[in-house]
Amino acid sequence: MEVVYSVCVGFMTACGIFLMLRGHTFTLVIGLTLLSYAVNLFLFASGGLTIGAPAVLDGSGNYADPLPQALVLTAIVIGFAMTAFAVILAMRGRADLGNDHVDGEEPIDRLAREEKA
Amino acid sequence: MSLFDHLVIFPILIPFFVGVILLFPSLSGSLEKQRIFTISANLLMVIVAISLLIKVQQDGIQMYALGDWSAPFGIVLVADAFSALMIALSALLGLTVILYASAGEDKSGAFFHPLIMFQLMGINGAFLTGDAFNLFVFFEVLLIASYSLMIHGGGKQKIQANIHYVFLNLIGSSLFLFALGTLYGTLGTLNFADMADKIPLLSDSEQLITKSGALLLLAVFGLKAAMLPLHFWLPKAYSSTSASVAALFAIMTKVGIYSIWRVHGVMFGDQAGELANIALPWLWPIALLTIAIGAISVLASQSLRVLCSNLVIVSVGTLLVTISLNSVQASTAGIYYLVHSTIACAAMFLLAGLIQQQRGKAEDRFVTARAMPQSAKLGFVFALLAIGLIGMPPLSGFVGKALILQSVTDAKQMTWVWSLILVAGLISLIALSRAGTSLFWRTSGENTSALQGHPIQYLAIGILVGLLPLMVLFGGPLTDYAQLAAEQLNNGLSLQQLNEVAK
Numbered sequence: 001m002e003v004v005y006s007v008c009v010g011f012m013t014a015c016g017i018f019l020m021l022r023g024h025t026f027t028l029v030i031g032l033t034l035l036s037y038a039v040n041l042f043l044f045a046s047g048g049l050t051i052g053a054p055a056v057l058d059g060s061g062n063y064a065d066p067l068p069q070a071l072v073l074t075a076i077v078i079g080f081a082m083t084a085f086a087v088i089l090a091m092r093g094r095a096d097l098g099n100d101h102v103d104g105e106e107p108i109d110r111l112a113r114e115e116k117a
Numbered sequence: 118m119s120l121f122d123h124l125v126i127f128p129i130l131i132p133f134f135v136g137v138i139l140l141f142p143s144l145s146g147s148l149e150k151q152r153i154f155t156i157s158a159n160l161l162m163v164i165v166a167i168s169l170l171i172k173v174q175q176d177g178i179q180m181y182a183l184g185d186w187s188a189p190f191g192i193v194l195v196a197d198a199f200s201a202l203m204i205a206l207s208a209l210l211g212l213t214v215i216l217y218a219s220a221g222e223d224k225s226g227a228f229f230h231p232l233i234m235f236q237l238m239g240i241n242g243a244f245l246t247g248d249a250f251n252l253f254v255f256f257e258v259l260l261i262a263s264y265s266l267m268i269h270g271g272g273k274q275k276i277q278a279n280i281h282y283v284f285l286n287l288i289g290s291s292l293f294l295f296a297l298g299t300l301y302g303t304l305g306t307l308n309f310a311d312m313a314d315k316i317p318l319l320s321d322s323e324q325l326i327t328k329s330g331a332l333l334l335l336a337v338f339g340l341k342a343a344m345l346p347l348h349f350w351l352p353k354a355y356s357s358t359s360a361s362v363a364a365l366f367a368i369m370t371k372v373g374i375y376s377i378w379r380v381h382g383v384m385f386g387d388q389a390g391e392l393a394n395i396a397l398p399w400l401w402p403i404a405l406l407t408i409a410i411g412a413i414s415v416l417a418s419q420s421l422r423v424l425c426s427n428l429v430i431v432s433v434g435t436l437l438v439t440i441s442l443n444s445v446q447a448s449t450a451g452i453y454y455l456v457h458s459t460i461a462c463a464a465m466f467l468l469a470g471l472i473q474q475q476r477g478k479a480e481d482r483f484v485t486a487r488a489m490p491q492s493a494k495l496g497f498v499f500a501l502l503a504i505g506l507i508g509m510p511p512l513s514g515f516v517g518k519a520l521i522l523q524s525v526t527d528a529k530q531m532t533w534v535w536s537l538i539l540v541a542g543l544i545s546l547i548a549l550s551r552a553g554t555s556l557f558w559r560t561s562g563e564n565t566s567a568l569q570g571h572p573i574q575y576l577a578i579g580i581l582v583g584l585l586p587l588m589v590l591f592g593g594p595l596t597d598y599a600q601l602a603a604e605q606l607n608n609g610l611s612l613q614q615l616n617e618v619a620k
Contacts, residue, residue: 020288025280032287039294046298068301071250075294078257082287085264089276089283096276102284104277 001049009045012038023107025090025100032086036079043072124172125181125196127165128204128241131158132211136234152219155230159212162237166201166208173201174598178605180247180618188247188615189311195247195615198602199452203244203375206456207368209584210463211237213577217467218361220571225270225359232269236262236365243372247615249300249307252376253293256341260286263369267358278357281350289340292333299330309384310615317390324391331385335377335396342373343433345407351430352414356422360470363422364463370429371459374436382440382448383609400441405537407434412541415548421469421481424552425462428506431541432458438534439521448603450520453596457513457588461505464581468498471570471578472556483552488560490568494575496557498582503549505585508542513588518542520596 012034019031047065055066090100097104135158144150173179173196181194196204215233223229239259246252264286268279301307303323304315319327340347351370355363381396389395411430418424432454439451469481472495479486489495501512508514518538525534588595 020284025284028284032284032291035288035291039291039298043294043298043301046302067307068298071297071301074250074254078254078290081261082257082290085261086283086287089264089268089280093276093280096271096273102280104273104280 001051002045005041005045005049009038009041012041023102025086025093025102028102029083029086029090033083036075036083040072040075040079043068043075121172123181124165124169125179125194125245126183128162128169128208128245129194129238131162131165132234132238132241136231136238139231139234140228148224151230152215152223155215155234156212156219158234159208159215162208163205163212166205169196170201170205170598173198174601178610178618180615188612189306189308192251193247193308193615194245195309195610196245197605197610198598199375199378199606200244202452202456202598202602203368203371204241206371206459207237207240207244209580210365210368210459213463213467213580214361214365216580217364217470217574217577218359220574222270222359222361222470228265229269232262232266233365235259236266240368240372244375247309249297249309249312249380253290253297256293256372257290259369259372260290263366266362266365267354269362270359274357278353282354285340285350289337293337296330296333296337299326299333303327303330308612309379310610310612313384313388313609314611316384316392317388319390319392328392328395331381331392331395332399334380335399338373338376338380339403340373342370342377342437343407343430344373344437345403345410345434348407348410348430348433352418352423352426355426355429355466356420360467360473363426363466363470367429367459367463367466370433371436371455374433374440374455377437378440378448378606382443383606386443386607386609388609394443397441397443400437404434404437404441405533407431407437408537408541409434412544415541415545418548418552419482421472421483421552421556422466424548425465425469428465428545429458429462431545432462435518435521435538435541438538439524442524442530442534444524444526445600445603445607446524447521448606449596449600450517450524452599452602453513453520453588454517456595456599457505457517457585460581460584460588461502461514464498464578464585465502465506467574467578467581468495468502471495471574472499474570475568476556481556483555485555485559485561487562489557491570492557492560495570496553498578499553499557501582501585503553505582507546507549509546511589512585513592514585516589516592 016031016035016038019027047068050064053062053064055064055069094100099106139151144154179196183192236259239255239262242255243252246255264283267282268275303326304312306312343351355366385392385395387393408431411427411434414427415424418427436451436455439447473481475489476486505512505514508518522535525531
């Protein structure tokens with residue numbers, strides 16, 4: 001289970017980073033969302049993975065670490081708020097600047113211009 | 118139990134409740150009422166901060182267990198001398214910023230006062246918190262307030278700079294959580310004191326993981342503090358926002374520095390066994406390079422606000438040097454310099470705002486323009502601040518820099534630190550005098566408009582400028598206090614000590 005779990009988290013992180021390296025706010029937001037999912041899963045695993053164990057003491061002595069679950073809960077809430085802000089900012093930027101590039105203007109594609117000439 | 122016992126949590130509660138109350142209909146409709154309310158709340162904050170300062174000095178470290186759950190299970194707030202000093206600094210800065218903004222800057226958009234309050238709440242919380250996850254939470258509180266404050270008033274330039282700032286910080290937040298998960302996975306706790314206790318006991322394989330987590334944290338704090346490869350967002354962000362917000366942001370980079378001090382200077386400090394001082398080999402060259410790049414950018418700056426932002430980067434580099442020197446004496450010097458540089462940079466940002474107002478279209482760019490109506494007054498303040506920022510006597514910049522230079526004892530380190538700090542000082546002297554001459558003397562014709570700065574704006578700048586000579590006059594007690602803070606930092610705090618403090 002640990003191997004599958006860590007591969008999944010790693011793959012999501014890689015996808016998130018790939019999307020964030022593209023210079024447009026839309027892909028950036030999607031990348032951030034993926035990254036925050038990966039972060040939440042990662043935090044969840046940081047207390048050790050268990051199956052069928054409750055997060056609170058039930059007297060049997062077999063319980064999952066409750067702290068990572070609390071952390072994930074907080075991180076999800078904060079992540080949602082931040083993503084919402086980022087989306088609104090991206091929309092405002094698109095409206096004010098006329099494009100959705102993070103630098104406020106599309107970079108000049110030198111190769112394409114040479115072809116035209 | 119008296120009200121005085123709850124003093125530690127007031128710096129978080131006051132701005133929170135004031136911020137919420139400001140959103141209520143009777144207040145949110147009238148800017149006049151909001152101004153009076155926030156200014157009086159900020160005065161209260163200053164009083165609370167000073168009484169906390171006195172209490173910490175008299176009774177030692179204060180701990181506040183939320184809901185009376187003891188550490189490491191409960192959330193605790195810890196106020197030692199360093200955090201109390203930072204709280205006092207943020208309260209003072211908050212007061213001056215609100216005063217300055219009350220002259221009209223708060224009119225340019227909605228919710229200025231509540232946002233400032235939430236920002237102060239986040240900053241104070243980050244200084245007081247005793248565990249790493251709440252540090253993250255308070256970071257997010259102060260960041261989301263700062264995102265909105267930065268674009269307060271709107272405009273293309275602000276939006277553009279804000280996109281970079283917001284997305285960089287969001288990526289930083291994700292990395293922060295990755296680092297916290299890594300540390301929790303090996304240490305099983307996020308309480309600072311408990312983590313410090315457990316770090317020396319790690320097995321070899323766990324040490325490697327913990328090390329990667331700790332260095333990831335360094336990158337995150339470095340991003341907030343504008344440490345070298347991660348500093349490029351700062352000049353654009355600080356120079357495009359309004360003067361009062363930029364002045365408040367002067368303490369934001371210091372939150373990053375403070376966290377590096379807490380985590381890498383203390384938790385992974387001398388007592389951390391195998392993992393002792395893991396960040397120092399990285400911090401040392403980065404600190405020196407930050408000063409160098411900052412100084413070069415100061416020379417290249419085309420406007421007063423960009424110049425001032427680059428001076429912030431230089432001061433960040435200087436503070437990182439004092440952290441990487443890793444001694445009580447260096448930390449004392451660093452803490453003194455931190456207070457000075459925050460006040461001086463904030464005052465300069467406010468002054469840049471006034472200059473910008475009076476120069477019309479030329480704003481604060483170093484070009485020939487009509488003379489400012491109040492150029493004599495502004496020029497006098499500018500000269501005073503320049504002396505402070507450069508580090509010339511008789512103002513506090515000189516004392517701070519002298520203390521730092523004095524605290525370097527190793528000959529090899531001395532060559533690097535002395536030469537870089539002194540050359541950076543010379544460069545800021547050149548850049549600031551060039552800036553001053555072009556702003557005040559290279560003028561074409563008189564300005565006929567009667568655009569005057571509001572007295573309350575001068576009062577705000579006056580408070581900050583007045584603190585600089587006061588920091589020299591009361592240099593003795595202040596360095597004693599900084600030394601107390603540095604010693605408390607250096608000694609660290611174990612969980613057992615923490616719980617004893619509570620009793």
